[in-house]
Amino acid sequence: MRVEIHADRCIGSGVCVLLAPEVFDQRDDDGVVVLLDEHPDARHHESAHDAATRCPALVIEIHDEG
Amino acid sequence: MTAVSEHQAGALPPLPLPGEQKCPFGPPPEYEDLRAGQPVIRVSCPTGVDAWLVSRYADVRQVLGDPELFSNRAGVAAHILLGFGGGTDVPVSEGEFPRMDGAEHLRFRRHMAPEVSNIKRINQLRPLVQGIVDRQLDALAATTQPVDLYADFARPVTTAVIAELLDVPEADQPLFKRAAESLSAGGSSATDVAAALQPLFEYLYMTVVTRRAAPGEDVISRMIVRSDQTDQPFTDMELVTMAAALLIAGYDTTASLISHGVLALLEHPQELERLREDPSLAGTATEELVRYLGVGGGLLREVTQDTEIAGQPVKAGDYVVVAVQSANRDGALYADGDRLDVGRTSGAHLGFGHGPHQCVGQQLARLELTTVLATLPRRIPSLRLAVPFDEIRFKVNSSVLGPVAVPVAWDEIVPALESGA
Numbered sequence: 001m002r003v004e005i006h007a008d009r010c011i012g013s014g015v016c017v018l019l020a021p022e023v024f025d026q027r028d029d030d031g032v033v034v035l036l037d038e039h040p041d042a043r044h045h046e047s048a049h050d051a052a053t054r055c056p057a058l059v060i061e062i063h064d065e066g
Numbered sequence: 067m068t069a070v071s072e073h074q075a076g077a078l079p080p081l082p083l084p085g086e087q088k089c090p091f092g093p094p095p096e097y098e099d100l101r102a103g104q105p106v107i108r109v110s111c112p113t114g115v116d117a118w119l120v121s122r123y124a125d126v127r128q129v130l131g132d133p134e135l136f137s138n139r140a141g142v143a144a145h146i147l148l149g150f151g152g153g154t155d156v157p158v159s160e161g162e163f164p165r166m167d168g169a170e171h172l173r174f175r176r177h178m179a180p181e182v183s184n185i186k187r188i189n190q191l192r193p194l195v196q197g198i199v200d201r202q203l204d205a206l207a208a209t210t211q212p213v214d215l216y217a218d219f220a221r222p223v224t225t226a227v228i229a230e231l232l233d234v235p236e237a238d239q240p241l242f243k244r245a246a247e248s249l250s251a252g253g254s255s256a257t258d259v260a261a262a263l264q265p266l267f268e269y270l271y272m273t274v275v276t277r278r279a280a281p282g283e284d285v286i287s288r289m290i291v292r293s294d295q296t297d298q299p300f301t302d303m304e305l306v307t308m309a310a311a312l313l314i315a316g317y318d319t320t321a322s323l324i325s326h327g328v329l330a331l332l333e334h335p336q337e338l339e340r341l342r343e344d345p346s347l348a349g350t351a352t353e354e355l356v357r358y359l360g361v362g363g364g365l366l367r368e369v370t371q372d373t374e375i376a377g378q379p380v381k382a383g384d385y386v387v388v389a390v391q392s393a394n395r396d397g398a399l400y401a402d403g404d405r406l407d408v409g410r411t412s413g414a415h416l417g418f419g420h421g422p423h424q425c426v427g428q429q430l431a432r433l434e435l436t437t438v439l440a441t442l443p444r445r446i447p448s449l450r451l452a453v454p455f456d457e458i459r460f461k462v463n464s465s466v467l468g469p470v471a472v473p474v475a476w477d478e479i480v481p482a483l484e485s486g487a
């Protein structure tokens with residue numbers, strides 16, 4: 001799995017960090033997403049997918065064969 | 067599906083609105099048929115606005131997720147509240163970020179995010195919220211029953227949290243109460259709302275000026291200090307509107323969600339029992355209640371370019387109302403969407419909205435509701451309604467859903483856990 005983010009659209013909702021804290025973090029000064037792990041471990045795939053679906057601003061893109 | 071022409075506007079069916087006892091927790095029953103056969107129809111809304119009503123999950127998600135085609139300019143509740151935004155003709159006032167789109171709107175969201183939606187910050191607030199919930203339950207133990215779960219528990223908890231975060235003393239709170247009540251009441255005119263907001267804005271303006279001179283550790287001070295470090299610092303008025311938004315949302319919306327949610331659990335005793343036995347379900351229970359109860363009157367958007375929703379052509383300038391409650395019960399999301407299940411694993415429900423305007427206070431609301439749900443069933447195992455359910459009144463003609471009052475009684479309130487004190 002490869003995770004890609006389009007941070008220019010991010011509203012800093014924290015939804016991704018709540019769901020997949022191993023994969024995403026947020027900057028302190030504006031809450032914008034930080035990708036911690038572009039190729040997360042298999043055990044975080046489900047939560048990364050969940051974050052991509054639930055991100056309100058459609059920032060997160062998952063490439064399954066990455 | 068047939069496109070309805072503007073000539074028939076006078077004969078449009080009304081926007082279905084949550085009724086009192088008919089649907090105290092869910093969408094009006096009409097929505098089931100609308101989702102099945104008429105997923106996009108013309109309706110007339112209480113403020114006189116005619117709009118396309120969208121009721122299926124996939125379509126609601128598409129509209130909310132595409133802010134370039136579906137703008138917020140008209141104000142999200144202008145179809146049900148006269149005093150709210152008031153349509154596209156009314157200019158956006160300084161700092162009125164809920165009616166902004168694109169980069170302009172992003173600037174405000176990213177300024178508030180570190181205070182209310184950064185998860186590290188939310189986690190730091192956990193002990194504060196736990197302490198407030200526990201102290202309020204201790205206070206209840208010392209009062210005469212029955213008590214109103216809304217006025218005597220939910221509202222004191224949410225007010226204490228926001229008062230603590232913004233460092234606004236308890237004494238100023240009637241100001242917030244008036245402003246919040248006027249903003250969410252369908253009967254308020256734009257003039258009523260302006261009159262109720264004026265004293266609050268004056269108070270917050272003075273607060274901004276004072277704290278600019280001598281900043282503290284509170285959210286308002288921190289927003290002032292961070293503003294000076296940005297490319298486009300915020301004006302005093304813009305800071306005032308952000309503080310007002312947090313205060314008003316923190317004051318009543320979350321309190322109504324708590325009392326509405328606990329009432330729904332009291333009406334689903336098996337679900338309440340599951341929570342009592344396993345407080346670790348509080349997280350999924352919170353999501354489930356937000357899905358099950360969320361956003362009664364729907365959200366308003368304005369079409370920016372001719373396009374289609376589920377095959378129905380819509381034109382630039384048309385209004386669209388997305389029925390969030392209906393979408394959250396759509397069989398396309400969950401086969402058994404009308405069932406309340408506190409153990410349901412997360413799904414992409416739309417109870418906090420979707421898209422860039424998704425609820426700015428959602429993480430704070432989650433923290434507060436989760437803390438209540440992990441604590442209340444354990445500390446008051448015998449919690450019960452003190453009146454028959456039929457006697458519970460619900461807010462009507464309001465943008466904030468929920469019961470007017472929830473009289474409750476109990477046998478005993480168990481002491482707080484050590485760690486939560």
Ligand code: SF4
Nearest residue numbers: 010011013014016055
């Ligand atoms: S969920 Fe989306 S909008 Fe929210 S912080 Fe993560 S990337 Fe940004």
